[in-house]
Amino acid sequence: MSRKKAVKGKGSSNSPSSSPISDKEKGKKVLTQSNGVVYPSRPSLSNSGEFYDIAFKVMLVGDSGVGKTCLLVRFKDGAFLAGSFISTVGIDFRNKVLNIDSVRVKLQIWDTAGQERFRSVTHAYYRDAHALLLLYDVTNKASFDNIQAWLTEINEFAQQNVVIMLLGNKADATHERVVKREEGEKLAKEYGVPFMETSAKSGLNVELSFTAVAKDLKHREMKEPNEPKFQLQEFVNKEMKGVGCCRS
């Protein structure tokens, strides 16, 4: 498999035409399959960053204030954005390359604005997403109650085979918690989606949530015809058990 370098850094856009897979725009040869998965054809010398073998688009969605931006910053930079809350305007992306079973998987992670007024912008990006991390805030009941509406939207705008994972964020905020872990588990079971709780603040399960999704996407794309489907929830349960309840 050929290799290329990942475009480093941060971008933002209010229009789907400025996709982060910018090699196409720059006239470089990339092989994009009909499902949008990118296999670069040769290494790039012009972009700084890491080599990768395969690229996927992951979108973070959920109500405003649930912690989408903080989760992404924690994953990408290992830091927590404390202090005053700056709501995302439009849409933003960051890239990260993960080593999944010796395959370098680039995730292009789109951080969407949860505010209602940006909803039409977000809709335009759903169709290109290979995976969606759907967040609620365990200290905010309304954000949990809105999950059903988010899933309806996903159903309407995203690809049918999109990987979805439900995340109950802010699990560190024990005293403010109003949504029990069991309630999150129950809802996820109802909709047949994998689930776990995270904390952008403490780092709990942040790496694991992205890794699990990357593993599923890579597996779907590269598995042998007779190989069984990757079981995302099983993988996550096993990984969490291995280190007790609180893996970061």
Ligand SMILES: Nc1nc2c(ncn2[C@@H]2O[C@H](COP(=O)(O)OP(=O)(O)OP(=O)(O)O)[C@@H](O)[C@H]2O)c(=O)[nH]1
């Ligand atoms: N205690 C705690 N606070 C968090 C956590 N994640 C985010 N926050 C706080 O929650 C607020 C909102 O976080 P953001 O990441 O900006 O929320 P968002 O989902 O990106 O919001 P929009 O951009 O408006 O859609 C900020 O004040 C964060 O500091 C977490 O895991 N634990």
Ligand SMILES: [Mg+2]
């Ligand atoms: Mg944000």
